[in-house]
Amino acid sequence: MKRSGGDAGRPMRHYSIGxxxxxxxxxxxxxDELQxxxxxxxxxxTNRATELKDLVKRLIDTNRRARIAAIGPLFRNF
Structure with a gap:
């Protein structure tokens, strides 16, 4: 099966690592942007890309935990 090769799959493919x-x-x-x-x-x-990938994963996890902590008090009385 041939793929279309459109830009939708990799909107950041033209970005440098910097x-x-x-x-x-x-x-x-x-x-959303981090994803x-x-x-x-x-x-x-590359090593630089791997290191950035690890950082991005940690940031996403931190943001998710912060969001959960922020809405936690809303469910205290349930």
Missing amino acids: QLEENVTRCTTDN LVLAELGYRK
Whole structure:
């Protein structure tokens, strides 16, 4: 099966690793943006990309935990 090869699958494929790092620095609490970066890093195999991928995973986890902690008190009386 031939794939279409459109841009939708890798919207950040044209970003350099430096640009991806800057994007992560700018968007540390935006999990949607971090997920896009993480998806792109899945295609990259350099040490720098692997280190950034680990950082992005930690940021996503931290953001999820913060969101859960923020809504936890809403369910205290249930």
